Amino acid sequence: MLAPCCALAALGLLALGVLALVFRGVFPCWWADALCLKNIVLVLLRLSWRARLRPPFLAVDRFEEQAARQPAKTFLVFERETVSYSAAHRRSNRIAHALLAHSSLRAGHTAALFLRNEPDFICAWLALAKLGCTVALLNDNIRSGSLLHCFRCSSAKVLITSAELQGVVQEILEPLREDGVCVFVMAPECVSPHMQSLTDKMENASDSPIPRSLRANVTLSDPGVYIYTSGTTGLPKAAVISQMRLLASLAVLPSIGVTGDDVIYACLPLYHTAGFLISFISCFDTGSTIILKRKFSVSQFWKDCRKHNVTVIQYIGEVMRYLCNTPKAEDDKEHKVRMAIGNGLRADVWKEFLSRFGKIDVREFYASTEGNMGFINYTGKIGAIGRANFLLRKLFPFALIKYDTQRDEPVRDASGRCIRVRTGETGLLVVKITKLAPFRGYAGNPEQTEKKRLRDVFEKGDVYFNSGDLMRMDQDDFIYFQDRIGDTFRWKGENVATTEVSDIITQVDFIKEGNVYGVQVPGHEGRIGMAAVAVKEAEFDCTKMFNHVRKHLPSYAQPRFLRLQSAVELTGTFKQVKMKLVKEGFDPAGISEPLFFLSESEQNYVPLTKTIYDSIVTGSIRL
Numbered sequence: 001m002l003a004p005c006c007a008l009a010a011l012g013l014l015a016l017g018v019l020a021l022v023f024r025g026v027f028p029c030w031w032a033d034a035l036c037l038k039n040i041v042l043v044l045l046r047l048s049w050r051a052r053l054r055p056p057f058l059a060v061d062r063f064e065e066q067a068a069r070q071p072a073k074t075f076l077v078f079e080r081e082t083v084s085y086s087a088a089h090r091r092s093n094r095i096a097h098a099l100l101a102h103s104s105l106r107a108g109h110t111a112a113l114f115l116r117n118e119p120d121f122i123c124a125w126l127a128l129a130k131l132g133c134t135v136a137l138l139n140d141n142i143r144s145g146s147l148l149h150c151f152r153c154s155s156a157k158v159l160i161t162s163a164e165l166q167g168v169v170q171e172i173l174e175p176l177r178e179d180g181v182c183v184f185v186m187a188p189e190c191v192s193p194h195m196q197s198l199t200d201k202m203e204n205a206s207d208s209p210i211p212r213s214l215r216a217n218v219t220l221s222d223p224g225v226y227i228y229t230s231g232t233t234g235l236p237k238a239a240v241i242s243q244m245r246l247l248a249s250l251a252v253l254p255s256i257g258v259t260g261d262d263v264i265y266a267c268l269p270l271y272h273t274a275g276f277l278i279s280f281i282s283c284f285d286t287g288s289t290i291i292l293k294r295k296f297s298v299s300q301f302w303k304d305c306r307k308h309n310v311t312v313i314q315y316i317g318e319v320m321r322y323l324c325n326t327p328k329a330e331d332d333k334e335h336k337v338r339m340a341i342g343n344g345l346r347a348d349v350w351k352e353f354l355s356r357f358g359k360i361d362v363r364e365f366y367a368s369t370e371g372n373m374g375f376i377n378y379t380g381k382i383g384a385i386g387r388a389n390f391l392l393r394k395l396f397p398f399a400l401i402k403y404d405t406q407r408d409e410p411v412r413d414a415s416g417r418c419i420r421v422r423t424g425e426t427g428l429l430v431v432k433i434t435k436l437a438p439f440r441g442y443a444g445n446p447e448q449t450e451k452k453r454l455r456d457v458f459e460k461g462d463v464y465f466n467s468g469d470l471m472r473m474d475q476d477d478f479i480y481f482q483d484r485i486g487d488t489f490r491w492k493g494e495n496v497a498t499t500e501v502s503d504i505i506t507q508v509d510f511i512k513e514g515n516v517y518g519v520q521v522p523g524h525e526g527r528i529g530m531a532a533v534a535v536k537e538a539e540f541d542c543t544k545m546f547n548h549v550r551k552h553l554p555s556y557a558q559p560r561f562l563r564l565q566s567a568v569e570l571t572g573t574f575k576q577v578k579m580k581l582v583k584e585g586f587d588p589a590g591i592s593e594p595l596f597f598l599s600e601s602e603q604n605y606v607p608l609t610k611t612i613y614d615s616i617v618t619g620s621i622r623l
C-alpha cells in the first residue's frame with residue numbers, strides 16, 4: 001500500500017516541479033514573485049499581530065526588546081565612539097527623565113530635533129519616542145526664516161539642538177521665545193541665557209527605563225515623526241510619518257535578508273526618510289550594528305567599509321555615481337559589502353558599480369516620504385525599481401496615467417477622467433488612497449496636502465495620491481522610474497528628462513558633474529536646455545563637448561547653454577540645486593561664471609557674449 005502512495009506522491013512532486021519549470025519559462029519571475037509574496041505575507045502577518053497588541057507596540061518598543069536581548073552588542077559606531085545597545089538605552093532614558101523633570105513635554109506633544117548625524121540625534125529620538133512624543137526632524141542645513149517656518153509647522157513646544165548648531169537657533173530665538181518654545185542644547189554651556197543645557201540635566205537624571213504606561217495612549221495612527229520634503233516650489237513641507245509607518249518600517253531590512261550579524265553603513269542624513277527609516281529604525285528589528293557617518297565622503301567610503309567590516313550600504317543614486325567616478329584602485333573589490341539598498345540608481349551606473357566593486361546584491365526600491373506605497377527590485381532586473389505583481393496590484397491599486405508636462409497636470413478625457421498609458425509608455429504614478437495605503441499629508445498645510453490628492457481619477461469621488469513621479473512599465477510588468485515631474489522640461493514639443501541629458505554629458509571625460517535644467521527664452525514656448533557643468537583639472541574642450549552632445553542627444557535635448565562651475569551645488573541629500581540656476585538663466589550680465597552657447601553657424605560651443613545674448617533675445621539668432 002505504501003509504495004503506490006510514495007509513487008503517487010513522487011509523481012505529484014514531479015508534476016509540481018514541471019509545472020514550476022513551465023511557469024518559470026512562461027513567467028520568468030514566478031519564483032521571485034512567490035518569494036516576494038511570501039515576504040509580503042509574513043511582513044503583513046507580523047505587522048498586524050504587533051498592531052493588535054495592547055498597550056500599543058511602537059517601533060521604539062522593538063528597540064527596547066533588543067536592548068534587553070543583546071545589551072552588550074554594538075549598536076552604533078560614530079567617529080571614535082562606540083555605543084552598545086544598553087548604553088544607548090540608558091542614555092536615552094536619562095534624556096527622557098531630564099525632559100520629564102525640566103519641561104512640560106508629555107505623550108502626544110511634539111518636540112523638534114535640530115541635530116546633525118550624531119549619537120545624540122539617535123538617543124534624543126529614542127528618548128522622545130519612549131515618552132510617546134511626536135518628533136519633527138529638522139534639516140540641519142536650513143537657516144533663519146526657513147528654519148522658523150519648518151519648526152512652526154510642527155507645532156512643537158520644545159527644540160533640542162547641539163553645541164555646534166545653537167548659534168543658528170540663536171538667530172531665531174526671539175520669535176521662538178514669543179511662541180513660548182523651550183530650547184535645550186546638548187552641551188554643558190549655552191550661548192544664550194534663554195537656552196538650557198540638557199547635558200547638565202542629564203547628569204543627575206536616572207537611567208531607569210521609562211514606563212510603557214507613559215505612552216499607553218499613543219495610537220498607531222498618531223504622527224510618529226515629521227519629515228520635511230522640499231517641493232519644487234516654496235518652503236519645505238512637513239510630511240507626516242505615522243506610528244504605523246514607523247512600525248511597518250521595522251520590516252524593511254529583515255524582509256530583504258539583513259540580519260543581526262550585518263553591519264550597516266549609514267551616511268545619508270537621518271532627517272530624511274531613507275536614512276531615518278532604513279538605516280536607523282529598521283535596524284531595531286534586525287539588531288544590527290550601525291556605522292554612523294556625519295555625512296557621505298567619497299574618499300572615506302571604502303576605507304570605512306573595510307575598517308568596520310561593513311556588509312550593507314545604503315545609497316542614493318548620486319552616492320553610487322560619485323563612487324564610480326573615483327579613479328580605479330586595485331583594492332576596489334576588497335571589502336565585505338554584500339548588499340546595497342537605496343534608490344535612484346541609473347542603469348549605467350548600476351552596471352559600472354557591479355563591475356568595479358564586485359558582486360553586490362543591489363536592492364533598488366522606490367518610495368517617497370509622503371507616498372502611500374513603494375516598490376522594490378526583488379528580481380534582479382537591472383534598472384527596474386520593482387515589478388507589479390498580482391498581490392501588489394490588489395493591495396495597492398495604482399495606475400500610470402497620461403500627463404501633460406506643459407500644463408503640469410494629468411490629461412483628462414471628454415468626461416473628465418484620467419487616461420491610463422499603454423504598456424511601455426511613460427505616465428504619472430498615482431496610487432489609490434485606501435485604509436491600507438493612507439496618505440497622511442503635511443502637518444499644518446492642508447493646501448499642499450490637497451494638492452497631492454488627485455480626485456475623480458477613474459470614477460467620480462475616487463481619490464488617488466499623486467506621486468509626482470513618471471514611470472514606465474514593460475510588457476513583463478517591470479516598473480522603471482523615468483523622472484520627477486519637476487525634472488522634465490518641454491522644448492519644441494518634446495519632453496526632455498534632465499537626468500537623461502546629464503547622464504550623457506557626464507560621459508565626456510573632462511566633465512565631472514552636470515546639472516541640467518530648462519531656461520525660458522523670450523519669444524519661445526517651453527524651456528531650452530541648459531547645463532551647469534563642473535570640469536575636471538583638464539581644460540574645457542568646446543569641440544569635444546559639441547561633438548559628443550551632437551552624437552548622443554536629439555537636437556531638442558542638447559544643452560544650448562553651458563555654465564562652467566567649480567562644483568555643482570547640492571542640497572543636503574546631494575540633490576542638485578536647480579531652481580536658483582533656472583532663475584539666473586543665461587544672461588552673461590548677471591552671471592560671473594563662464595557661459596557657452598551652442599552655435600549652429602559655428603558648429604561648436606562658443607563663449608556667450610553680450611552680442612550673442614542680445615541677438616537671441618531679439619530673435620535674430622534662431623533657436
Ligand SMILES: *[C@@H]1O[C@H](CO)[C@@H](O)[C@H](O)[C@H]1NC(C)=O
Nearest residue numbers: 197199200201202203204205
Ligand atoms: C545635581 O545634583 C547635585 C547634588 O544633589 C547638585 O549639587 C547639582 O546642582 C545638581 N546638578 C544639576 C545640573 O541639577
Ligand SMILES: *[C@@H]1O[C@H](CO)[C@@H](O)[C@H](O)[C@H]1NC(C)=O
Nearest residue numbers: 106107213214215216217218
Ligand atoms: C490616557 O488616557 C486616559 C483617559 O483619557 C487618562 O486617564 C490617562 O491619564 C492617560 N494616560 C497618560 C499616560 O496620558
Ligand SMILES: *[C@@H]1O[C@H](CO)[C@@H](O)[C@H](O)[C@H]1NC(C)=O
Nearest residue numbers: 077263306307308309310336
Ligand atoms: C573585521 O573582520 C576581521 C576578520 O574577520 C577581524 O579580524 C576584525 O577584527 C574585524 N574588525 C572589526 C572592526 O570588527
Ligand SMILES: *[C@@H]1O[C@H](CO)[C@@H](O)[C@H](O)[C@H]1NC(C)=O
Nearest residue numbers: 362363377378379380381382
Ligand atoms: C536587483 O537587481 C540587481 C541587478 O541585477 C541584482 O543584482 C539584485 O540581486 C536585485 N535585487 C534583488 C533583491 O533581487
